[in-house]
Amino acid sequence: MRTIKSYKKLTILFLFLIGVVNYLDRSALSIANTSIQKDLGISPIQMGVMLSAFSIAYAFSQLPLGALIDRLGSKLALGGSLIVWSLAQAAFGLFSSFHQLVALRVLLGIGEAPVFPSAAKALSEWFDTQERGTATGWVWSSTCLGPCLAPPLLTLFMVHLGWRGMFVLTGVIGLVLAACWFAFYKSKAQYMAQSGRAEPLPMQAKRPATPRVRWIALFKERNTWGAFLGFMGVIYMIWLNLTWLPGYFERQHGLDLYRTAWVVSLAYLFGAVGTIVAGKACDRLVARGMKVLASRKLMVILGLLGGALFTLIVAFTTNVVACVVLLCLTMFFINISSATAWMIVNTIVPSERVASFGSIQNFGGYLAGSIAPILTGFSVQQTGSFSSAFVISAVVAACSAVAYFALLKEPAPKPVTLSSADGAPAAG
Numbered sequence: 001m002r003t004i005k006s007y008k009k010l011t012i013l014f015l016f017l018i019g020v021v022n023y024l025d026r027s028a029l030s031i032a033n034t035s036i037q038k039d040l041g042i043s044p045i046q047m048g049v050m051l052s053a054f055s056i057a058y059a060f061s062q063l064p065l066g067a068l069i070d071r072l073g074s075k076l077a078l079g080g081s082l083i084v085w086s087l088a089q090a091a092f093g094l095f096s097s098f099h100q101l102v103a104l105r106v107l108l109g110i111g112e113a114p115v116f117p118s119a120a121k122a123l124s125e126w127f128d129t130q131e132r133g134t135a136t137g138w139v140w141s142s143t144c145l146g147p148c149l150a151p152p153l154l155t156l157f158m159v160h161l162g163w164r165g166m167f168v169l170t171g172v173i174g175l176v177l178a179a180c181w182f183a184f185y186k187s188k189a190q191y192m193a194q195s196g197r198a199e200p201l202p203m204q205a206k207r208p209a210t211p212r213v214r215w216i217a218l219f220k221e222r223n224t225w226g227a228f229l230g231f232m233g234v235i236y237m238i239w240l241n242l243t244w245l246p247g248y249f250e251r252q253h254g255l256d257l258y259r260t261a262w263v264v265s266l267a268y269l270f271g272a273v274g275t276i277v278a279g280k281a282c283d284r285l286v287a288r289g290m291k292v293l294a295s296r297k298l299m300v301i302l303g304l305l306g307g308a309l310f311t312l313i314v315a316f317t318t319n320v321v322a323c324v325v326l327l328c329l330t331m332f333f334i335n336i337s338s339a340t341a342w343m344i345v346n347t348i349v350p351s352e353r354v355a356s357f358g359s360i361q362n363f364g365g366y367l368a369g370s371i372a373p374i375l376t377g378f379s380v381q382q383t384g385s386f387s388s389a390f391v392i393s394a395v396v397a398a399c400s401a402v403a404y405f406a407l408l409k410e411p412a413p414k415p416v417t418l419s420s421a422d423g424a425p426a427a428g
Helices: 004-031 033-040 044-072 074-092 098-112 115-126 129-140 142-184 188-195 215-220 222-253 257-287 292-315 320-348 351-383 387-407
Strands: none
Touching: 004 033, 004 044, 004 074, 004 098, 004 115, 004 129, 004 142, 033 044, 033 142, 044 074, 044 098, 044 115, 044 351, 074 098, 074 115, 074 142, 115 129, 115 188, 115 320, 115 351, 129 142, 129 257, 129 292, 129 320, 142 257, 142 320, 215 222, 215 351, 222 257, 222 292, 222 320, 222 351, 222 387, 257 292, 257 320, 292 320, 292 387, 320 351, 351 387
């Protein structure tokens, strides 16, 4: 039987791969945009509806699915999620009706909604507080490496298989990954039961059983609003860059598609480094005696302020090389905040409420994320420049840093027991 150390590594590997596939699948429509419009006679307005259908469904699925994840556990919730969205992805390559394609994009959004709350829950079960930061950093690096790999990899699939084949193949990849997840992944509770351990592992002292609380009760807590409002700035800036960064370099600096693709990939590589740095920095701060939440709070605020600062400078910079450097630094800092925000989730609530709390945070973030591309497009159309859009993004990020600073506080201390009856974590 595998050791607990090997299961921790397996958990990180699975969650990382699922995150990469998640971002490949949500990026596929953008890559195939022109081909689909040409083949199916889809208008730009209809394409806009299809692109928006995903993010709207994704945002509004967060709240109800968060409570469901806490009830089902991370293994069943994440595996089921992967199957649903992979089927929707594969089916997208088999249909031609506009309404059918919109419905499949909605299903993709619903299917992908449980991924990161489920990942946060799995990490909270397998990793102790003082080592959770590094694990979270590695898993959340997938949110940058996925978009980095998407343009070259999906284009390669399209060249050899066409856009329909690309959707089918990426859907099949997800289904294979789901089969591996169900076959090889074990929750912490399953591992404890199968290994015959009667006592909890070191550092896993368990709080007394917490009664199940509906997610709506979390809205009464100050920390919930801190995470909700704070994450808005994180996702606003991330989605502005995800949706408009290629257009910015093409329109503002006249780069061709090839050079733009390399520049955008470079920016996402810096973002991936940011997530890993965030995890290691948080764990190091805790090892040096800083309180866990204080370490997360410091890093998420530094990330937002750093992202805001470099974005603000970009707004008034015309040199293309300087803009590339500044936007790489922006992606580095804002992804420090993104990874750290999810460390905050499994710091201030117990394991059995992580998915519910994370889904509320994600809901707030993607409400802002849905506004970012629309407001940016309106700003560019009115001014002919991205400067005002970048200024708005910087202001939103700075306001979110204030929300984290003002609203996040240490949770009230709770009594701890080493009772064997309470030793095993909640089922995952």
